Each structure stands twice: as structure tokens, then as C-alpha cells.
Amino acid sequence: MIKCITCKRFSLPIICKKCQKLLLKPNLSTRTLPDGFKIYSFYKYSDIEDLLKTKHTYLGSFVYTILAKNSFKHFAKNFSFSNSVYALAIDDHVRYGYSHTAILTKALKSPSIKPCFNTLKSQNSISYSGKSLDYRLKHPRDFIYTFKRDIDVILVDDIVTTTTTILEAKSVVKKHGAKPIFALTLADAKNL
Numbered sequence: 205m206i207k208c209i210t211c212k213r214f215s216l217p218i219i220c221k222k223c224q225k226l227l228l229k230p231n232l233s234t235r236t237l238p239d240g241f242k243i244y245s246f247y248k249y250s251d252i253e254d255l256l257k258t259k260h261t262y263l264g265s266f267v268y269t270i271l272a273k274n275s276f277k278h279f280a281k282n283f284s285f286s287n288s289v290y291a292l293a294i295d296d297h298v299r300y301g302y303s304h305t306a307i308l309t310k311a312l313k314s315p316s317i318k319p320c321f322n323t324l325k326s327q328n329s330i331s332y333s334g335k336s337l338d339y340r341l342k343h344p345r346d347f348i349y350t351f352k353r354d355i356d357v358i359l360v361d362d363i364v365t366t367t368t369t370i371l372e373a374k375s376v377v378k379k380h381g382a383k384p385i386f387a388l389t390l391a392d393a394k395n396l
């Protein structure tokens with residue numbers, strides 16, 4: 205990489221140190237679902253929209269690695285819990301040679317968090333991008349959970365919009381005897 209994709213100045217990382225400092229300082233927001241379950245997000249979707257859209261290209265793996273370093277990694281450093289917990293990437297299928305949810309989940313690795321992959325996969329690959337809540341409800345992800353019972357779990361996704369994906373993931377994990385304690389997403393797109 206030669207130029208920062210944000211300010212176009214010379215930079216080796218694809219987002220220069222200065223832009224990371226200015227744009228990627230996380231500002232944690234919380235959504236509480238009716239049952240009390242919490243979804244924490246590090247950024248507002250509109251603040252990093254252009255960066256998030258790189259996930260539809262190969263550049264996304266570099267951008268998501270930097271986003272994860274500034275948010276998820278930082279979170280993991282300050283997180284402690286009575287037990288060790290597992291972080292599960294929601295639907296970490298690989299496109300363009302990487303999985304964006306796997307990159308985020310990996311950044312949570314710490315003495316108290318164990319990242320896990322390929323444990324919560326969707327059986328359909330319909331894109332929800334720009335789709336209505338009604339559409340999303342009519343086309344569930346049909347997740348399959350293939351991991352341990354009796355564990356505490358953090359659910360990881362990149363964007364939370366209507367919460368349908370997280371709700372579905374949460375219910376599948378619970379049905380198989382594991383306990384989702386909260387969800388972490390990179391960006392909240394509440395006002396889309």
C-alpha cells in the first residue's frame with residue numbers, strides 16, 4: 205500500500221496512523237433488546253460507511269484488520285469476566301479470500317476470551333443489505349451451531365441494523381445449551 209485510502213497521503217498501512225487516530229477512536233454505544241440482552245457497537249455506521257463498504261472487495265481484509273485493531277482488540281484488553289468466554293463469529297463464510305467477521309473475532313483473543321470460527325454458519329447466503337425488516341424476517345439465516353454446550357458466548361458481527369441476525373444467532377446458540385452474554389458489533393446502523 206502506498207496511499208491512505210482516507211486522506212490519500214503516503215502511508216504504508218492502508219489507513220494512515222493519523223486517520224486511525226482521528227476517525228477510528230471507538231465510541232461504544234449500546235442497544236438493549238426487550239429481554240435485556242445487550243448489543244455493543246464501537247462506531248456509528250455513517251461515520252465509517254466508506255470503510256465498511258470495502259468488505260465487498262479484497263481491500264476489506266486490510267481495512268477490517270485495522271478497524272478490529274482499533275476497536276475489538278482494545279475492548280478485549282480491558283475485558284475481564286468471572287469465567288473464560290468464547291467469542292463466536294456470526295456466519296464467517298469466506299469471500300474475496302477472507303471473512304470479515306472472523307477478522308473481528310480474532311482480534312478479541314485475550315487471556316479471558318477465546319475466539320472460535322466456523323461454529324455458527326448460515327444455511328442461506330441471501331444478502332440482507334438494504335432489505336426491509338419484513339424481508340429479513342421472511343428469509344431467516346437458518347444458522348447451524350456446531351460448538352460446545354454450557355459455555356458463555358460473545359456473538360460477533362460487523363454491522364447491526366434491525367437486530368434480526370443477532371437475535372437469530374442468539375436463539376440458536378441458546379437452543380444448543382450455550383449462553384450468549386452479549387453481542388459486539390463494529391458499527392450500529394440504527395438510523396439507516
Ligand SMILES: [Zn+2]
Binds near residue numbers: 208221222224
Ligand atoms: Zn490518512
